[in-house]
Amino acid sequence: MSGSLEAVRPAGPLQGLRTWWTMLKICLEERLVYRGDFALGTLMRFLPIVTQVFLWTAVFGATSRGDIAGYTRNDIVAYYLLTMLTRAFSSMPGLAAGIARSVRDGSVKKFLIQPVDYVSFLLAARVAHKLVYYAVAAIPFALVFFVCRSYFPPVPDATTIAAFLLSLALSFLLGFFMEVTLGMLGFWFMEVSSIVFGYMLVQYLLSGHMFPIDLLKGTPTGIAGVSLADVVHWLPFEYTAYFSSAVWLGKVKGAQLVSSLAIEAGWVVVMAVACRVAWWRGTRRYSAFGG
Amino acid sequence: MARYFAIFLTFARACLVRDMTFRANFILECLTSLGWMSMNLAFYLLVFTFTSEIGKGTGWSKEPFFAFVATGLIINSVVQAFFMPSAEELTEMVRTGGLDAVLVQPLDAQFLLSMHRVDFSALANGAVGVGLLAWAMARMDHAPPALAWLLYPLLLLCGVAILYGLVIMLAAATILMGRNQSLYDFWFYITNFSRYPAEIYSGPWGGPLRMICTFVIPILLVVNVPARVIAQPFTGELWIGVACAVIAAAVALVVSRLVFQRALARYRSASS
Amino acid sequence: MHNTDPAAAAPVAEPVIRVEGLAKEYRVYDKPEGLAASVRALFHRTSRVVEAVKGVDLTVGRGEFVALLGPNGAGKTTLLKLLSGIITPTRGTASVLGHVPWERADDFRRRFALVMGQRNQLWWDLPAAESFRLHQEIYRIEPARFEKTRDELVDLLGVRKLILQPVRELSLGERMKLELVAALLHEPEVLFLDEPTIGLDVVAQHTIHEFLRDVQRRRRMTVVLTTHYMKDVAALCERVVVITRGDILYDGSLAEIVDRFTTHKIVTLDFDEAPDRSVIERFGFPCEFRGPQVVLRIDRSRIADVLPGILGSAGVRDVSVEDVPLEEIVAELFRSDARAAAVAEASR
Numbered sequence: 001m002s003g004s005l006e007a008v009r010p011a012g013p014l015q016g017l018r019t020w021w022t023m024l025k026i027c028l029e030e031r032l033v034y035r036g037d038f039a040l041g042t043l044m045r046f047l048p049i050v051t052q053v054f055l056w057t058a059v060f061g062a063t064s065r066g067d068i069a070g071y072t073r074n075d076i077v078a079y080y081l082l083t084m085l086t087r088a089f090s091s092m093p094g095l096a097a098g099i100a101r102s103v104r105d106g107s108v109k110k111f112l113i114q115p116v117d118y119v120s121f122l123l124a125a126r127v128a129h130k131l132v133y134y135a136v137a138a139i140p141f142a143l144v145f146f147v148c149r150s151y152f153p154p155v156p157d158a159t160t161i162a163a164f165l166l167s168l169a170l171s172f173l174l175g176f177f178m179e180v181t182l183g184m185l186g187f188w189f190m191e192v193s194s195i196v197f198g199y200m201l202v203q204y205l206l207s208g209h210m211f212p213i214d215l216l217k218g219t220p221t222g223i224a225g226v227s228l229a230d231v232v233h234w235l236p237f238e239y240t241a242y243f244s245s246a247v248w249l250g251k252v253k254g255a256q257l258v259s260s261l262a263i264e265a266g267w268v269v270v271m272a273v274a275c276r277v278a279w280w281r282g283t284r285r286y287s288a289f290g291g
Numbered sequence: 292m293a294r295y296f297a298i299f300l301t302f303a304r305a306c307l308v309r310d311m312t313f314r315a316n317f318i319l320e321c322l323t324s325l326g327w328m329s330m331n332l333a334f335y336l337l338v339f340t341f342t343s344e345i346g347k348g349t350g351w352s353k354e355p356f357f358a359f360v361a362t363g364l365i366i367n368s369v370v371q372a373f374f375m376p377s378a379e380e381l382t383e384m385v386r387t388g389g390l391d392a393v394l395v396q397p398l399d400a401q402f403l404l405s406m407h408r409v410d411f412s413a414l415a416n417g418a419v420g421v422g423l424l425a426w427a428m429a430r431m432d433h434a435p436p437a438l439a440w441l442l443y444p445l446l447l448l449c450g451v452a453i454l455y456g457l458v459i460m461l462a463a464a465t466i467l468m469g470r471n472q473s474l475y476d477f478w479f480y481i482t483n484f485s486r487y488p489a490e491i492y493s494g495p496w497g498g499p500l501r502m503i504c505t506f507v508i509p510i511l512l513v514v515n516v517p518a519r520v521i522a523q524p525f526t527g528e529l530w531i532g533v534a535c536a537v538i539a540a541a542v543a544l545v546v547s548r549l550v551f552q553r554a555l556a557r558y559r560s561a562s563s
Numbered sequence: 564m565h566n567t568d569p570a571a572a573a574p575v576a577e578p579v580i581r582v583e584g585l586a587k588e589y590r591v592y593d594k595p596e597g598l599a600a601s602v603r604a605l606f607h608r609t610s611r612v613v614e615a616v617k618g619v620d621l622t623v624g625r626g627e628f629v630a631l632l633g634p635n636g637a638g639k640t641t642l643l644k645l646l647s648g649i650i651t652p653t654r655g656t657a658s659v660l661g662h663v664p665w666e667r668a669d670d671f672r673r674r675f676a677l678v679m680g681q682r683n684q685l686w687w688d689l690p691a692a693e694s695f696r697l698h699q700e701i702y703r704i705e706p707a708r709f710e711k712t713r714d715e716l717v718d719l720l721g722v723r724k725l726i727l728q729p730v731r732e733l734s735l736g737e738r739m740k741l742e743l744v745a746a747l748l749h750e751p752e753v754l755f756l757d758e759p760t761i762g763l764d765v766v767a768q769h770t771i772h773e774f775l776r777d778v779q780r781r782r783r784m785t786v787v788l789t790t791h792y793m794k795d796v797a798a799l800c801e802r803v804v805v806i807t808r809g810d811i812l813y814d815g816s817l818a819e820i821v822d823r824f825t826t827h828k829i830v831t832l833d834f835d836e837a838p839d840r841s842v843i844e845r846f847g848f849p850c851e852f853r854g855p856q857v858v859l860r861i862d863r864s865r866i867a868d869v870l871p872g873i874l875g876s877a878g879v880r881d882v883s884v885e886d887v888p889l890e891e892i893v894a895e896l897f898r899s900d901a902r903a904a905a906v907a908e909a910s911r
């Protein structure tokens with residue numbers, strides 16, 4: 001979908017708004033065509049969590065402890081549900097691959113010629129895409145969260161909620177810039193897919209998708225006093241899934257919360273700059289080779 | 292019949308030649324599946340740092356659990372290598388009219404549509420599974436009787452048969468609906484329930500779920516029965532499981548074939 | 564509904580294909596347009612029944628070469644799919660080589676072949692030679708016979724150097740030729756062809772026409788070919804079955820279509836110089852003025868009376884009287900049928 005938004009060149013704010021509204025409608029229609037799919041598909045995405053819930057219940061049942069790394073059984077269920085939400089913000093399906101492909105088949109050329117900034121264009125497209133997704137997925141999500149409300153701790157205070165929302169926005173940008181930078185590697189490498197695959201693997205393990213990163217607190221790294229969790233804390237990966245969920249659940253508080261948000265914001269800046277630089281160097285190289 | 296086997300060999304040989312021609316891609320595919328699998332193994336190791344058993348009193352401590360995982364790897368890799376690739380192509384075939392060509396040939400359509408393509412890279416996981424099984428069995432304190440070792444391959448085949456039946460049912464659905472959701476997604480969601488020992492499904496919700504996944508869509512019989520036979524102390528009770536698995540395999544094969552034939556009879560064919 | 568003209572129908576000695584009252588209906592779901600309709604569609608979908616084939620009768624004898632001619636969506640491909648057993652009918656019976664096609668008996672499937680234009684049946688990943696071997700296994704062709712037939716066909720079509728290349732690397736024309744070879748390896752008694760020359764260049768079309776004519780004659784195959792090209796029909800068949808919107812409009816020889824469906828002839832007059840329009844229009848026939856040339860459409864029954872008068876007009880240098888071209892007759896047939904359908908639809 002993002003590749004076909006040729007007409008998105010706001011000639012004025014009103015025109016831009018109108019174009020966005022049309023795009024939104026088309027996206028929605030497109031989704032609704034696969035109606036059976038769509039409703040069922042969103043709910044089915046929650047199915048794997050059912051298995052995880054039973055697994056963790058069995059794990060807790062066999063130990064005598066009340067919590068693992070600060071998480072009770074209910075906390076873990078709530079955590080998995082929350083990561084469905086946080087990943088809905090930070091995951092960018094097909095973004096890196098799409099960029100690499102447009103470099104390979106030359107369609108990126110038009111952004112070298114036209115006065116449209118490629119990265120901004122991609123960002124606009126992704127925002128539209130996400131908005132449509134949220135609009136349509138809101139009901140299934142709300143349904144599931146309502147049904148499972150007993151697993152959640154009481155709603156946190158306003159500061160925590162604000163921090164949560166901020167971290168969500170940052171994780172969207174972080175996920176976006178990371179994938180765009182990866183896609184830009186297409187200017188240098190033919191087969192970006194292997195690199196993207198490696199990234200996906202690391203993400204899968206370290207983003208908190210599979211388990212709360214706190215569980216790594218007991219894993220040693222060979223350096224005295226530093227656990228694996230501490231190392232991962234400084235990497236960008238945990239901020240795409242784990243961090244926001246942990247914030248909502250109250251696992252990150254006070255000074256730690258502030259410093260973590262700072263690290264997250266820092267990574268957003270780093271990746272934004274990285275993709276800018278990659279674009280600049282990449283297009284220079286690209287034109288030099290005649291495309 | 293020998294004829295069918297000869298035809299299958301021709302297909303398999305062609306796929307092998309193709310894989311060896313695009314060797315880099317083949318290796319990449321192997322590494323991909325190995326990659327995801329190792330992430331999951333790392334997760335299991337992590338879980339075992341917090342507990343010594345999955346489920347109280349179930350007997351699924353570390354080594355038996357990894358024997359369970361290994362069994363799952365072996366069965367799933369066989370299905371992914373020999374049956375899934377053809378089934379996944381079915382959507383395309385329905386769309387382009389390739390299915391028409393199959394229906395016109397004097398050969399069993401189900402055979403052709405489920406076995407004309409082999410994905411050898413999927414066997415990588417199976418190979419690791421065998422290694423993992425050897426490791427787990429060596430470190431376990433109980434040694435299974437010779438009988439268990441005889442039953443194990445048979446039960447692996449039953450597991451493959453049950454999953455094959457499932458693949459065919461999904462393929463029949465594809466033919467009837469002319470496709471929406473990717474076959475692979477449904478596959479993933481349904482088989483996801485069989486990733487862990489059936490004992491984890493207990494309680495007011497778990498009990499019924501366990502019943503459904505054992506007697507209605509018997510995916511819990513696929514890995515659990517062979518894994519238990521080989522990794523848990525061999526008791527008389529296990530024979531019930533063995534019987535269930537064998538019956539489920541037979542039923543799966545028969546029912547799926549009937550459904551598939553019905554689907555073919557109602558095939559609409561893309562308009563021209 | 565027009566049907567078979569008994570005088571024009573070919574005499575059937577041993578009917579190889581017999582079809583009675585065959586009909587196929589589909590339920591088609593309406594696609595929603597616009598956002599509001601899409602939401603409504605989530606809860607309730609409207610549908611209608613499409614009659615692709617409406618109770619058709621047909622008989623084809625051994626060795627006949629029949630063309631099913633019709634515009635797109637006429638139902639000719641559906642009819643072919645019914646005859647080859649790919650789909651089951653809603654009503655009616657059919658018998659091909661003594662079998663009910665949709666029962667898909669192996670004995671039946673071994674005796675016929677189906678080739679569909681632009682849709683390949685050869686296995687893409689294999690070179691054609693491997694596909695042929697696979698065919699040998701599947702159809703249980705005796706090795707010596709297989710090799711002889713294969714070599715014969717491959718040489719006839721001149722594709723020997725192509726059979727070792729993977730099929731997906733070949734052009735459409737080359738693939739089509741290989742498909743034909745594969746289809747004839749098991750020496751079928753009946754050959755179904757669905758738009759075999761579609762998308763091919765003139766040379767390839769010609770080669771395939773020649774090949775089909777030759778092979779059909781030699782092996783006395785019964786061939787049913789669907790097409791919307793008059794060229795295929797003219798080159799290959801004596802018998803034409805015209806199908807539109809699921810009905811057979813005409814079943815008989817090509818030559819008789821002209822007699823049956825045209826009421827006029829085309830008279831072309833060449834003048835020394837562009838004539839006075841009113842002089843020609845006075846005769847009351849539709850005319851087209853192209854400089855010094857005038858083209859008139861004159862009722863056949865009136866030609867004998869009218870022509871002398873027209874020829875008597877001053878300045879006529881040359882005249883020709885021709886039948887309406889086949890393409891035009893057939894196109895007009897389709898158009899008028901479509902018009903009748905629209906009228907029926909509107910009055911409903």
